[in-house]
Amino acid sequence: MVVSTYIGIYYNVVICIAFYYFFSSMTNLLPWTYCNNPWNTPTCNGVVTPRGINNTLANVTRSLVTGAAEVAVEVVNKTKRTSPSEEYWKHYVLQISDDIGNFGEVRLPILGCLAVSWVVVFLCLIRGVKSSGKVVYFTATFPYVVLTILFIRGITLEGAVTGIKYYLTPQWHKILDAKVWGDAASQIFYSLGCAWGGLITMASYNKFHNNCYRDSIIISITNCATSVYAGFVIFSILGFMAHHLNVDVSEVADHGPGLAFVAYPEALTLLPISPLWSLLFFFMLILLGLGTQFCLLETLVTAIVDEIGTDWIVRNKTVVTGGVAIVGFLLGVPLTTQAGIYWLLLMDNYAASFSLVIISCIMCICIMYVYGHKKYFKDVEMMLGFPPPIFFRVCWRFVSPIIISFILIFTVIQYKPITYNDYVYPGWSLAIGFLMAMSSVICIPIYALYKIAKSEGTTFLERLKNSCKPDVKWGPALSEHRIGLYATPGSEGEVEVRPLKEDLPIISAGNASRNVASHL
Known part of the structure; x- marks a missing residue:
């Protein structure tokens, strides 16, 4: 954002x-x-x-x-x-x-x-x-x-x-x-x-x-x-x-x-x-x-x-x-x-330069190694109807994070201050530039610390472990799509398909409304 x-x-x-x-x-x-x-x-x-x-x-x-x-x-x-x-x-x-x-x-x-x-x-x-x-x-x-x-x-x-x-x-x-x-x-x-x-x-x-x-x-x-x-x-x-x-x-x-x-x-x-x-x-x-x-x-x-x-x-x-x-x-x-x-x-x-590379690298690592690549692959398969190709799985897990990290490190090592024609930017303006770049990235660790602090547990490691687990409401917005791992159990242990209500586990109200609109 x-x-x-x-x-x-x-x-x-x-x-x-x-x-x-x-x-x-x-x-x-x-x-x-x-x-x-x-x-x-x-x-x-x-x-x-x-x-x-x-x-x-x-x-x-x-x-x-x-x-x-x-x-x-x-x-x-x-x-x-x-x-x-x-x-x-x-x-x-x-x-x-x-x-x-x-x-x-x-x-x-x-x-x-x-x-x-x-x-x-x-x-x-x-x-x-x-x-x-x-x-x-x-x-x-x-x-x-x-x-x-x-x-x-x-x-x-x-x-x-x-x-x-x-x-x-x-x-x-x-x-x-x-x-x-x-x-x-x-x-x-x-x-x-x-x-x-x-x-x-x-x-x-x-x-x-x-x-x-x-x-x-x-x-x-x-x-x-x-x-x-x-x-x-x-x-x-x-x-x-x-x-x-x-x-x-x-x-x-x-x-x-x-x-x-x-x-x-x-x-x-x-x-x-x-x-x-x-x-x-x-x-x-x-x-x-x-x-x-x-x-x-x-x-x-x-x-x-x-x-x-x-x-x-x-x-x-x-x-x-x-x-x-x-x-x-x-x-x-x-x-x-x-x-x-x-x-x-x-x-x-x-x-819109350094921050994009950093955010994308963090995104790849968090999804593949914190949320878990197996769960992510199953989520994709549930939506597509078939498992993601091996090429995509290899890229998501290894190739993309490595290449993005390489570009980021290479760029930082050989960093050169920007210029406009013959004009050289003063140091204070470059400092403002770095602050803008970091302002979007810093939101990630700040929210992570907030999430850890709000998680259950008596020790830091317990809180950290619980904070890395998906919320109990995590899953598809509509009940008709909540199957398999995300199935909502009925009175007899079967999947219950019912109209969307306020108490139904959803990701957000906005996502639910958009999914409803897409089915009309």
């Missing part, structure tokens, strides 16, 4: 910036095309000129550096060259300050877009999964249409093959880079929703005998294939841009916000009818972001409803959703200031 809170706060800020760029693209000329705007500096050097031809100075200068041509030109200072899209991003959209502690002013256009983003999320979740489930059909499928359109356009451009070759060429020297492994782990955990509650929340709405084995395979393959496909779309355009500038693809490739809001928008300015392509691209980003945000907000709302569980809370879930959205908006306001990008990247690198 803590991780989902952190991600939900800053992720909606990313969506609101995509909204801002989407609205800014509704023009005949993209505002980050040229260097003749009030926010541009003397070092601005665009890839196109007002007459629509190539910027000769940029081409020749870079050709000199790369050795592609030997032409004498007068250059003000090549090392200070900045693109119009970069200056639009820094000096106009963000109006970025010089330090993370210098908040400056709230960027009202960004704040307005943040409000729009939260309103859209709230309206789509106003009836819970009943409303968001219908919206997700569109937010999850239409981006593939946009990706396909951009891919077809991208591969027809000159230089696209070069960009795709760069994308497919492994960089083996980075195989021992801890940051690469850490980023890869964080990305796969993030894209699949592992360890931050989204999967558990959404799965609680499934039917009891839903084939989650099939779903896990489909989702994993689709997620991987989508990432690879998106790479072709991105690098075909970046290859065209590199060809246009006569530079290597590595010089135009970027990551994080720099790719979505600087490099790719700059490449789009080279295309005919560039506002149309920009609208499609940022509309796709908005849909992808909203799909994730739906899950994040639903996770928080479900946790509140299930844990508090009062009649008023259950009946007024819409009010809870609105309250969470308002709080999320208020907590996101500091990220719309001139120092907001620093805090956004700090939260992204710490609040």
Whole structure:
């Protein structure tokens, strides 16, 4: 829940910036095309000129550096060259300050877009999964249409093959880079929703005998294939841009916000009818972001409803959703200031990185070795109707904990403080980052100690042993599913199937209501 809170706060800020760029693209000329705007500096050097031809100075200068041509030109200072899209991003959209502690002013256009983003999320979740489930059909499928359109356009451009070759060429020297492994782990955990509650929340709405084995395979393959496909779309355009500038693809490739809001928008300015392509691209980003945000907000709302569980809370879930959205908006306001990008990247690198790996490792160990792998396998078999395959059993018990632990240790040993371009984060900000990372992890030992203290026993070991046992109410929510180990004995020792009542052993009121709804 803590991780989902952190991600939900800053992720909606990313969506609101995509909204801002989407609205800014509704023009005949993209505002980050040229260097003749009030926010541009003397070092601005665009890839196109007002007459629509190539910027000769940029081409020749870079050709000199790369050795592609030997032409004498007068250059003000090549090392200070900045693109119009970069200056639009820094000096106009963000109006970025010089330090993370210098908040400056709230960027009202960004704040307005943040409000729009939260309103859209709230309206789509106003009836819970009943409303968001219908919206997700569109937010999850239409981006593939946009990706396909951009891919077809991208591969027809000159230089696209070069960009795709760069994308497919492994960089083996980075195989021992801890940051690469850490980023890869964080990305796969993030894209699949592992360890931050989204999967558990959404799965609680499934039917009891839903084939989650099939779903896990489909989702994993689709997620991987989508990432690879998106790479072709991105690098075909970046290859065209590199060809246009006569530079290597590595010089135009970027990551994080720099790719979505600087490099790719700059490449789009080279295309005919560039506002149309920009609208499609940022509309796709908005849909992808909203799909994730739906899950994040639903996770928080479900946790509140299930844990508090009062009649008023259950009946007024819409009010809870609105309250969470308002709080999320208020907590996101500091990220719309001139120092907001620093805090956004700090939260992204710490609040939703280390903690995800640690939580997932603890989860694997606790389920397999505290709850017990045999009981867990029987639980899965009871729901699926067949035992989990040997591959999954080996991965759950051995492979996953070992790999996750290795990534965690490797990342900690070779840890490097984050930077944003040339800006080095001060020590106090990194301390805040670690506090955010640990704030979600520390909940686990705190609750464990609380559980041990509340357990029966005269000694610590007895309390510890009893605290590791499942609650007597543990099991399926509906009586019709309580068979075998979880069977409710009747008067003659047989399984008693009866309507769900308040005194029936259940996991939580929220889970029961969702299981009932899934059977209607």
